Amino acid sequence: MLRLEARPAPSRLFAWASPVLSLLITIAVATVLFIALGKDPVRSLTVFLIEPFNGLRSITELGLKATPLILCSLGLALCFRSNVWNIGAEGQYLAGAMVAGGLALWVTEANLGLNRWVFLPLAIIAGALGGAAWASIVALLRDRFNANEILVSLMLVYVANLLLNWLVFGPWKDPKGFNFPQSVSFADGAAIPRIITGMRLHWGFVVALLAALGMWLFMSRFYLGFALQVGGLAPAAARYAGFSSRSALWTSLLTSGALAGVAGAFEVAGPMGQLTPYVSNNYGFTAIIVAFVGRLHPLGCVLGSVLLSMFLIGGELAQSRVGLPSALSGVFQGVLLFSLLACDTLINYRLRWLPAAPRPGAKAAQAAGATA
Amino acid sequence: MLRLELAGISKQYPAVRANDRVSLCVKPGQIHAVLGENGAGKSTLMKIIYGAVRPDEGSIYWNGREVQIANPQVARGLGIAMVFQHFSLFDTLTAAENVWLGLDKSMTLAEVTARIRVVSGEYGLPLDPLRPVHTLSVGERQRVEIVRALLTKPQLLILDEPTSVLTPQAVEKLFVTLRQLAAEGCAILYISHKLDEIRALCHHCTVLRGGKVTGEVDPALETNTSLSKLMIGSEPPELAHRPAQPGAVALAVRGLSLAKLNPFGMTLADLALDVRAGEIVGVAGVSGNGQQELMAALSGEDTRAAPGSITLFGQDIAAASPRKRRHGGLHFVPEERLGRGAVPTMSLAMNTLLTRTGAVSRSGWINTTAVRRLAEDLIKRYNVKAGGPGALAKSLSGGNLQKFIVGREIDAKPKLLIVSQPTWGVDVGAAAQIRGALLKLRDEGCALLVVSEELDELFEISDRLLVIAQGRLSPSVPVAQATVAMIGEWMSGLWPGNRPQPGASAGSAAVGQNTEVHHAAA
Numbered sequence: 001m002l003r004l005e006a007r008p009a010p011s012r013l014f015a016w017a018s019p020v021l022s023l024l025i026t027i028a029v030a031t032v033l034f035i036a037l038g039k040d041p042v043r044s045l046t047v048f049l050i051e052p053f054n055g056l057r058s059i060t061e062l063g064l065k066a067t068p069l070i071l072c073s074l075g076l077a078l079c080f081r082s083n084v085w086n087i088g089a090e091g092q093y094l095a096g097a098m099v100a101g102g103l104a105l106w107v108t109e110a111n112l113g114l115n116r117w118v119f120l121p122l123a124i125i126a127g128a129l130g131g132a133a134w135a136s137i138v139a140l141l142r143d144r145f146n147a148n149e150i151l152v153s154l155m156l157v158y159v160a161n162l163l164l165n166w167l168v169f170g171p172w173k174d175p176k177g178f179n180f181p182q183s184v185s186f187a188d189g190a191a192i193p194r195i196i197t198g199m200r201l202h203w204g205f206v207v208a209l210l211a212a213l214g215m216w217l218f219m220s221r222f223y224l225g226f227a228l229q230v231g232g233l234a235p236a237a238a239r240y241a242g243f244s245s246r247s248a249l250w251t252s253l254l255t256s257g258a259l260a261g262v263a264g265a266f267e268v269a270g271p272m273g274q275l276t277p278y279v280s281n282n283y284g285f286t287a288i289i290v291a292f293v294g295r296l297h298p299l300g301c302v303l304g305s306v307l308l309s310m311f312l313i314g315g316e317l318a319q320s321r322v323g324l325p326s327a328l329s330g331v332f333q334g335v336l337l338f339s340l341l342a343c344d345t346l347i348n349y350r351l352r353w354l355p356a357a358p359r360p361g362a363k364a365a366q367a368a369g370a371t372a
Numbered sequence: 373m374l375r376l377e378l379a380g381i382s383k384q385y386p387a388v389r390a391n392d393r394v395s396l397c398v399k400p401g402q403i404h405a406v407l408g409e410n411g412a413g414k415s416t417l418m419k420i421i422y423g424a425v426r427p428d429e430g431s432i433y434w435n436g437r438e439v440q441i442a443n444p445q446v447a448r449g450l451g452i453a454m455v456f457q458h459f460s461l462f463d464t465l466t467a468a469e470n471v472w473l474g475l476d477k478s479m480t481l482a483e484v485t486a487r488i489r490v491v492s493g494e495y496g497l498p499l500d501p502l503r504p505v506h507t508l509s510v511g512e513r514q515r516v517e518i519v520r521a522l523l524t525k526p527q528l529l530i531l532d533e534p535t536s537v538l539t540p541q542a543v544e545k546l547f548v549t550l551r552q553l554a555a556e557g558c559a560i561l562y563i564s565h566k567l568d569e570i571r572a573l574c575h576h577c578t579v580l581r582g583g584k585v586t587g588e589v590d591p592a593l594e595t596n597t598s599l600s601k602l603m604i605g606s607e608p609p610e611l612a613h614r615p616a617q618p619g620a621v622a623l624a625v626r627g628l629s630l631a632k633l634n635p636f637g638m639t640l641a642d643l644a645l646d647v648r649a650g651e652i653v654g655v656a657g658v659s660g661n662g663q664q665e666l667m668a669a670l671s672g673e674d675t676r677a678a679p680g681s682i683t684l685f686g687q688d689i690a691a692a693s694p695r696k697r698r699h700g701g702l703h704f705v706p707e708e709r710l711g712r713g714a715v716p717t718m719s720l721a722m723n724t725l726l727t728r729t730g731a732v733s734r735s736g737w738i739n740t741t742a743v744r745r746l747a748e749d750l751i752k753r754y755n756v757k758a759g760g761p762g763a764l765a766k767s768l769s770g771g772n773l774q775k776f777i778v779g780r781e782i783d784a785k786p787k788l789l790i791v792s793q794p795t796w797g798v799d800v801g802a803a804a805q806i807r808g809a810l811l812k813l814r815d816e817g818c819a820l821l822v823v824s825e826e827l828d829e830l831f832e833i834s835d836r837l838l839v840i841a842q843g844r845l846s847p848s849v850p851v852a853q854a855t856v857a858m859i860g861e862w863m864s865g866l867w868p869g870n871r872p873q874p875g876a877s878a879g880s881a882a883v884g885q886n887t888e889v890h891h892a893a894a
Binding site for chain 1: 671672673693694695696698704706708711712713714715716717718722725726727729732736737738740
C-alpha cells in the first residue's frame with residue numbers, strides 16, 4: 001500500500017526549484033511525444049524552446065504575448081492568495097476589451113484625432129472599468145447570496161463571449177466589412193503606442209511590468225495586502241484581527257477584474273486594432289497556470305508569463321515549421337501544470353511503501369470508530 | 373504474573389522520537405498511572421498497546437507471552453479495551469446501537485441493551501441505552517464508551533485523560549467505578565497530567581518526559597511538587613498573589629443574549645458580568661457551555677450583540693469591530709493559537725501585525741524594520757524559544773507560541789485583557805510564566821477576564837470567579853469564598869437562583885444524574 005506522509009521540514013530549495021523541475025519534466029515528455037509522432041526531437045525542441053527567443057522580432061512578439069498573461073495572472077495571484085477562487089479572468093478580459101473597444105470606436109467615429117499617448121491612459125481606465133464591473137457581478141453574488149465564485153466567474157466567461165459576439169455580429173459590425181463579424185479598424189490615434197517602430201510590442205508591456213512591481217509592493221509592504229493574505233491563509237485569524245472578509249472579497253475581485261480588463265484593452269487597441277470575436281487567445285485561462293507556475297508571486301508571474309508565451313509561440317511555429325498539431329502547446333501547458341502540482345506534493349509529502357498486513361475484519365473495526 | 377509488560381519500546385516520528393526505549397509493567401488489579409506533559413509520549417505509548425500504532429522496536433508481553441498487536445482488533449481479542457479522549461460515537465444512534473456497533477456480532481441488539489442495563493447497574497454507571505447519543509451530556513457519552521469497553525470483559529482498560537470533560541463531582545463517581553473494576557482484577561492504565569487525581573486514585577505511576585521513563589513511583593507517597601519535578605525536570609515556580617486593588621469598571625456586560633450560529637453551538641442567555649481595573653475575573657465551566665460564543669461576542673469577532681449589552685469604560689462596543697475594540701484598550705488572546713491567534717505559515721514578525729499596527733503608517737505602508745524589532749523584542753522579553761523574528765509561527769511549540777501571543781497582547785499595554793484558556797496544552801514551566809505575566813499585568817492596573825477549563829488555574833490567579841453553564845453565567849463569587857466543590861456544582865448549572873433549563877432533558881433526571889452539564893459538541 002502506498003501512503004503519502006507529511007515531511008517534517010519541506011525543503012525550501014526545492015520549493016523554489018519545483019517550477020524548473022516541472023519544466024524539465026515537460027521537456028522530457030515533449031521529447032517522447034515528438035519521437036512518438038515521428039518528428040526529430042532536437043529540431044522540434046529547438047522550435048519550441050530556442051526559436052521564440054531568436055532575434056529582436058521574436059523577442060518582441062514574446063513580450064506582446066506575455067503582456068496580457070502578466071496582467072491577468074497578477075490579479076489571479078492576488079485572488080488566490082486571498083482565498084477567492086476567481087477563474088473567470090477570461091470573461092473580465094473580454095469585458096475590458098469590449099469597453100475599450102467601444103471607446104476606440106467612439107474616438108474613431110467622432111474623428112477626434114487623439115494622440116496615442118492621450119489614448120493610452122483612457123484605454124487603461126476603460127479596460128479597468130469594464131473588467132472590474134464584470135468581476136463585481138461575481139463579488140456581488142458571492143457577497144449577497146453566497147454564490148460559489150468559481151462557478152459564477154466561469155459561467156460569466158461564456159456570457160461575456162456571447163455579448164462580444166452579439167456586438168460584432170450586430171450593432172458594431174463594420175458596414176463595409178463584407179459582412180465579416182468585425183468592427184471598423186480603429187483610427188490611428190485610438191491605439192496603444194508602440195515601443196519600437198515596426199514591431200508590434202507596445203507600451204502596455206511596460207505597464208504590465210510596472211503593475212507587477214506595484215503588486216509586489218502591495219502584497220509585501222502594504223497593510224491591506226497583508227490583511228488580504230491573512231484572510232486567505234487563516235480566515236479565523238483574519239476575523240480575530242478584525243479584517244473584513246467582505247472587503248477582501250471585493251478588493252481582490254475588483255483588482256483582479258480591473259487588471260484582466262486592462263489586458264483586454266491593450267490587446268484590442270494594441271495588436272488587433274479592431275474588435276473581432278477572437279479578441280482573446282485564452283489568455284485568461286492560461287493565466288491560471290501562470291499564476292501557479294509563478295508561485296502566486298508577482299515576479300514569478302512575470303517569469304511564468306514569458307514561459308507560457310514561449311509555449312504559445314512555439315506551438316504556432318511548430319505547426320508551420322515542423323508540421324506538428326497546434327494543440328500540442330495546450331498539451332504542454334497541461335503537462336507543465338500537472339508536473340508542478342506533482343512536484344509540490346512530493347516536496348511536502350514523501351511516498352512510503354507500507355507492506356499490507358493481513359487484517360481480517362480490520363475494516364469493520366474501523367467502521368465502528370474505535371480506532372479513532 | 374504480569375498482565376502487561378512493555379520492554380524497550382521505541383517509536384520515531386518524522387520530527388520527534390515519541391517513545392525512547394520505554395518499559396512498563398502492569399499487574400492485574402493495578403491502577404497504573406502514566407504521567408507526563410503534553411508531548412511526553414503518553415498517547416503514542418497507549419496507541420502502541422492498543423495496536424493503533426506499531427512500535428519501531430521493543431517487545432510486548434501479555435500475561436507472560438510475547439505478542440504482536442497488529443491492530444485494535446487483535447488488542448480487543450486479547451482483552452484490551454481503550455476509552456479515547458475524543459469520543460467516537462455516532463450522534464444519531466442510540467447508546468445501545470453505538471455499543472452494539474463496536475462489538476463482535478455475536479449478540480443481538482436486544483441482548484446488548486439488556487447487558488448495558490446490567491453492567492451500568494453493577495458499576496454505578498447510570499445510562500439509558502435507548503437514548504440517542506446527541507441528547508447525552510459529555511459525562512454520559514463517556515459512560516457509553518466505558519460501558520462499551522466493559523462489555524468486552526477487558527483484562528486491561530486504558531483511559532486517556534478521562535476527566536478533562538468532567539465536573540469534580542463526576543470525577544469522584546468515575547473513580548468509584550474504576551476502583552471497583554480494579555478490585556475485580558482488571559488492570560487499568562490511567563493517562564493524565566493531573567497530579568491530584570493520580571495521587572488519589574492510582575497504585576503505581578510511571579512518569580514520562582520527552583519520550584523516556586523518568587520515574588517509577590508510588591503516587592501515594594509523593595507530593596505534587598515531587599511528581600511535577602519528575603514530570604518537567606524542575607520545580608514549578610511559586611506565584612506571588614497579592615490582594616487585588618479593584619478600580620473602575622472596565623468591562624460591563626448586561627443582558628447579553630445571542631442565538632447559536634450552528635447546531636453544535638450554544639445559545640447565550642441573558643449574561644451579565646463586570647470586570648474592574650486591577651482584578652482578574654475567572655470564568656469556569658465545562659467546555660462547550662458557551663465560552664467560545666461569549667469570547668467571540670467580547671472580542672468583536674461576533675458583532676450581533678444588542679446595542680448597549682457590552683460596554684468598555686462606559687462606551688457601547690456591542691457592534692464595534694475587533695480593531696475598534698483594540699483602539700479602546702481591549703485585547704484578546706484566543707484559545708486556538710495556530711490559525712486564529714497566529715497565521716501558521718507567516719513569520720512571527722508578520723504575525724505581530726494581526727493586532728499591533730504601530731509599524732504601519734497612515735497610508736498603509738508597513739515599516740518592516742519596526743515589525744522585526746517588535747518581534748525580536750517580544751521573543752527576548754517573554755523567553756520565546758524561536759529561530760528569530762523570521763521563524764514561521766507553526767515552527768514553534770505550543771507553549772512558545774502562546775508566550776509570544778500573550779506577550780504580543782500584554783506589550784500593547786491593554787486596559788482590558790481577555791484570555792481564553794491561557795495555558796491549554798502548554799508545558800508547566802511556560803504555564804507558570806504566563807500566569808505570572810497575567811498577575812503582573814493585573815498589579816499594573818489592567819482588568820483581566822480569564823476563561824479556563826482548569827479549575828486549579830482559576831483558583832490560583834483569579835480574584836473573583838464566575839461559572840458558565842448551558843449558556844448562562846452564575847453570579848460572581850470572591851475566590852476566597854469559593855470551594856472546588858461549590859464551583860463544581862455550579863458548573864452543572866446549580867447555582868442559587870438559576871432557573872431550570874428548558875433544554876435539560878428528563879432522561880438525565882430519570883437516571884439520577886444531575887451533576888454534569890449537557891453539552892452539544894463532544
